[in-house]
Amino acid sequence: xxxxxxxxxxxxxxxxxxxxxxxxxxxxxxxxxxxxxxxxxxxxxxxxxxxxxxxxxxxxxxxxxxxxxxxxxxxxxxxxxxxxxxxxxxxxxxxxxxxxxxxxxxxxxxxxxxxxxxxxxxxxxxxxxxxxxxxxxxxxxxxxxxxxxxxxxxxxxxxxxxxxxxxxxxxxxxxxxxxxxxxxxxxxxxxxxxxxxxxxxxxxxxxxxxxxxxxxxxxxxxxxxxxxxxxxxxxxxxxxxxxxxxxxxxxxxxxxxxxxxxxxxxxxxxxxxxxxxxxxxxxxxxxxxxxxxxxxxxxxxxxxxxxxxxxxxxxxxxxxxxxxxxxxxxxxxxxxxxxxxxxxxxxxxxxxxxxxxxxxxxxxxxxxxxxxxxxxxxxxxxxxxxxxxxxxxxxxxxxxxxxxxxxxxxxxxxxxxxxxxxxxxxxxxxxxxxxxxxxxxxxxxxxxxxxxxxxxxxxxxxxxxxxxxxxxxxxxxxxxxxxxxxxxxxxxxxxxxxxxxxxxxxxxxxxxxxxxxxxxxxxxxxxxxxxxxxxxxxxxxxxxxxxxxxxxxxxxxxxxxx
Numbered sequence: 001x002x003x004x005x006x007x008x009x010x011x012x013x014x015x016x017x018x019x020x021x022x023x024x025x026x027x028x029x030x031x032x033x034x035x036x037x038x039x040x041x042x043x044x045x046x047x048x049x050x051x052x053x054x055x056x057x058x059x060x061x062x063x064x065x066x067x068x069x070x071x072x073x074x075x076x077x078x079x080x081x082x083x084x085x086x087x088x089x090x091x092x093x094x095x096x097x098x099x100x101x102x103x104x105x106x107x108x109x110x111x112x113x114x115x116x117x118x119x120x121x122x123x124x125x126x127x128x129x130x131x132x133x134x135x136x137x138x139x140x141x142x143x144x145x146x147x148x149x150x151x152x153x154x155x156x157x158x159x160x161x162x163x164x165x166x167x168x169x170x171x172x173x174x175x176x177x178x179x180x181x182x183x184x185x186x187x188x189x190x191x192x193x194x195x196x197x198x199x200x201x202x203x204x205x206x207x208x209x210x211x212x213x214x215x216x217x218x219x220x221x222x223x224x225x226x227x228x229x230x231x232x233x234x235x236x237x238x239x240x241x242x243x244x245x246x247x248x249x250x251x252x253x254x255x256x257x258x259x260x261x262x263x264x265x266x267x268x269x270x271x272x273x274x275x276x277x278x279x280x281x282x283x284x285x286x287x288x289x290x291x292x293x294x295x296x297x298x299x300x301x302x303x304x305x306x307x308x309x310x311x312x313x314x315x316x317x318x319x320x321x322x323x324x325x326x327x328x329x330x331x332x333x334x335x336x337x338x339x340x341x342x343x344x345x346x347x348x349x350x351x352x353x354x355x356x357x358x359x360x361x362x363x364x365x366x367x368x369x370x371x372x373x374x375x376x377x378x379x380x381x382x383x384x385x386x387x388x389x390x391x392x393x394x395x396x397x398x399x400x401x402x403x404x405x406x407x408x409x410x411x412x413x414x415x416x417x418x419x420x421x422x423x424x425x426x427x428x429x430x431x432x433x434x435x436x437x438x439x440x441x442x443x444x445x446x447x448x449x450x451x452x453x454x455x456x457x458x459x460x461x462x463x464x465x466x467x468x469x470x471x472x473x474x475x476x477x478x479x480x481x482x483x484x485x486x487x488x489x490x491x492x493x494x495x496x497x498x499x500x501x502x503x504x505x506x507x508x509x510x511x512x513x514x515x516x517x518x519x520x521x522x523x524x525x526x527x528x529x530x531x532x533x534x535x536x537x538x539x540x541x542x543x544x545x546x547x548x549x550x551x552x553x554x555x556x557x558x559x560x561x562x
Contacts, residue, residue, distance in 0.1 A: 008332060013341030020192065020345040021169065024352070027184050028176030035180070038367065038384040048180075050280035050541075052187055054287025057271040059186035060357035061292075062193055066299060067350045068146045069413035072323035074303020075314060076411060077242035077483070078218070078227030081300045082561065084413075086554045087254035090289050092262035094547040097286040100263045101272055103435065105281040107518045107525070110273070111361075112266040112427075113369040119434050119519045120445030122373075127449050128427060129369035132266060135423040136362035137395055139267070140355045141402025142412055144170075147351035148403065150328060150344060163403045166348075170355050171396045174363075175389060182356040183274060189349035190291075196346020197298040200327075203334045204305035214301075217308035227304065230561050244484030252487025256494045257417065260424030264431055267361040279541070286546040293553055306330050323411050355399065362395040363388050417486040418460065425490040426452020429497035436521050442511065444504040452497030459492040460485065 035041050073081040109115045113132060117125030148162035157165070174182055208214045218227045226233060226240065233240035236247055243249055262268060262285070272284040306326035307313055310333065314323045321329045331343050367388045376383070409415040430448045434440045464485035518525030539545070 008337070009340060009344070010337045012338045013344060016338070016341030017345055017348070020349070023188060024169065024185055025172055025176070027188065028172060028174070028181040031181035031184060032176045035385075038381050038388055041385055041388050048183060048274050048276060048280075050275060050283040050287060052183065053271050053275045053280065053284040055190050055291075056183040056186040057268060057284050058288035058291050058295075059190040059193070059353045060267060060271055061288075062190065062295070062350050062353060066295065066354075067193070067197075067347060068149070068324050068327055069142075069411070069416060070296070070299035071303040071306065071326045072411045073413050074300035075307040075326045076303075076323045078223050078229075078304065079300065079561065080230050080241055080243050081303070082230055082296050082557075083243060083249050083253060085292060085296050086558055087249065088258040089262065089292050090550055090554050091254070092258040093285040093289040093292065094551055095259060096263045096269075096272070097282045097284070097289075097543055098547050100269075101282045101285075102278065103519065104269060104273060105275070105278045110368050111365050112264055112269055113365055115519070116430075116445065117369075117373070119516070120440075121442035124430075124442065124445035124449060125369065126374065127446060129365055129373075131423055131449075131453070132365050133362055133370070135419060136267060136358045136365070137398040138402045138405070138419055139416065140358035140362070140395065140399035141404075142406045142416055143351045143354035143358070144399050145403040145406040146324070146412065147348060147355070149324065150347050150351070159407070163400055166351070167355075167396050167400050170352050170359065171393065174356055174360055174392050180274075182360045183271065185356065186353045189353045192342075192349040193346040193353075194298070196343040196349075197302070199339050200330055200334060200343060201298060201301050201305075204302060204309070204330060207334065208305060208308055214304060214308060218304050221307050223307060227307075230558070242481070242483075244481055244487060248484050248487035248491075252490045256425045256428060256490040257420050257487070259432075260426075260428030260490070260494075261420055264427045265424055266365060267357045270361050270364060271357075279543075282543045283541060283546060286543055286550065289547070289550040290553075293550065293557070302327055302330055309333065324409075359392060359395045359399065363391040366391045366395075411482075414482045414486065417483065418489075421456045421460065421486055421490040421493055422453055425456060425493035426497040429494045430501060433498060433501050434520070437505075438513065438516060438520050438523070439505055439510050440501065441505045441508040443508045444501045447504045448497045448501030451500035452493040455496030456489050456493035459489040463492075464489060 070081060070084065073084070104112075104115065107115065107118070109118065111129075113125050113129040116128050144163055144166055147166040148159055151157060151162035151166055152159055205211065205214065208217050215225075215228055219225045221227075223242075226242070229241070231241070231246070234244070234246040234249060236245045239245040241249075243253075268285075272281045275281040275284055303323075303326050306329055310321055310326070310329045312320035313326065313329065314321070327347065331340060331347075335343055367384055371387055371391075372379075372384055376387075406412055406415060426449050429452055430445055433448075434445060513523060517523045
């Protein structure tokens with residue numbers, strides 16, 4: 001923690017935090033009553049309504065990546081950070097709801113890797129299961145590290161102790177209530193997060209003189225006037241935008257990273273799979289898309305306020321706050337006691353939601369896709385329920401270790417986008433080809449995933465940092481633009497995966513169509529039954545209406561803030 005002083009809290013703030021943590025544990029205890037099988041613990045028994053899974057869907061993403069990471073991006077890159085929302089999230093969420101969920105939910109798969117096993121082979125399945133498990137604990141570490149920042153600032157504890165204590169709270173409610181406990185806590189956490197961030201934005205904007213005052217003050221910093229431009233300076237070959245050129249933004253972020261994360265990352269898909277029927281599963285990401293559109297007001301704007309009012313933020317000077325400290329620094333700067341307690345509860349809720357999402361998906365994939373499939377088959381269900389609980393503890397412990405990796409980055413959003421390039425970009429290429437091209441063969445799935453991961457590694461390690469085109473645009477500190485390197489690394493991973501998938505398909509044997517029913521476009525499973533049976537959908541519940549309305553709002557806002 002680089003902030004020079006602890007947060008100025010008193011007993012009012014601690015009282016609010018105590019009430020919040022009591023509610024968190026109580027939800028876990030209540031959810032425990034509904035757990036009788038491994039599916040209850042790991043998939044909520046597929047019984048939750050759309051509004052619950054929809055809020056949990058967005059809350060699971062509203063963790064350290066969103067709060068500290070996007071505020072850090074706002075301070076470092078300015079308003080162009082909205083691309084992570086309006087291009088890098090909402091279109092993919094709509095695609096997941098309208099196109100991908102019928103495949104996932106209709107096939108009754110319990111995880112994303114299980115879909116790969118049925119569509120391809122055990123080799124592709126094992127590669128994805130292991131790589132996802134690694135990604136999940138690395139992402140959990142990001143949220144755990146961010147949570148430790150707040151506890152360290154709150155109590156003055158050393159970082160290692162803050163990390164361990166933060167992990168203990170998350171472990172308690174997941175171990176008690178399983179995925180249901182995590183999801184219902186995520187619903188609570190969503191509203192606590194919003195309540196914590198709104199006062200910060202209102203007070204901060206009033207202090208700097210409103211939107212015009214903010215533009216004037218940020219214009220006087222190293223960011224300058226370009227902080228309030230989203231598309232300016234994105235020309236290929238002569239870009240000055242902090243996120244790079246339009247190819248990297250549209251193809252790297254908007255297509256590969258975005259669709260890879262939202263449509264194949266099981267930490268998110270798991271929330272939709274816990275819905276009570278296909279209609280609810282389809283609407284889960286579509287309901288989540290609406291708050292996602294407006295969350296930039298609660299994350300990016302605080303980052304801009306922080307760069308304007310916090311001296312030497314992100315300068316790298318001894319004792320200066322890093323970009324990751326933007327939100328806690330603002331809280332300490334503006335909020336009175338009581339309100340500070342609500343904001344702290346909101347931050348802690350965000351980090352717990354993000355970590356719980358990754359741990360609860362890790363325990364499902366490890367239990368079903370690794371342990372049950374390759375190590376201990378055909379055991380009683382109670383055995384796998386116990387394994388799921390044990391693996392939850394293991395995931396938390398590993399997350400403690402990976403938190404110290406995240407601590408090495410001054411902007412955790414850069415770190416997390418690097419992880420997505422390795423794990424999500426190749427997976428999306430494999431998925432999108434296999435879903436719409438029946439000819440794709442089992443070995444093509446495996447070697448495509450391998451090639452995509454290798455492509456991301458080669459670009460990140462040997463090409464991006466030394467590419468003269470990358471160095472044509474640099475950050476304020478003179479370093480190659482890390483975000484743009486991430487975007488192009490994702491494109492490299494996607495292309496490598498796609499090319500190898502097509503080439504291997506041409507020289508290997510595909511599965512017969514009888515083994516692909518329910519798993520590819522145009523081959524529905526005749527034995528699956530009608531997933532909509534018994535459900536009367538009202539007009540306002542139409543997935544297409546929800547999806548295209550969300551896209552329309554994004555289009556309008558993109559024009560307004562061009």
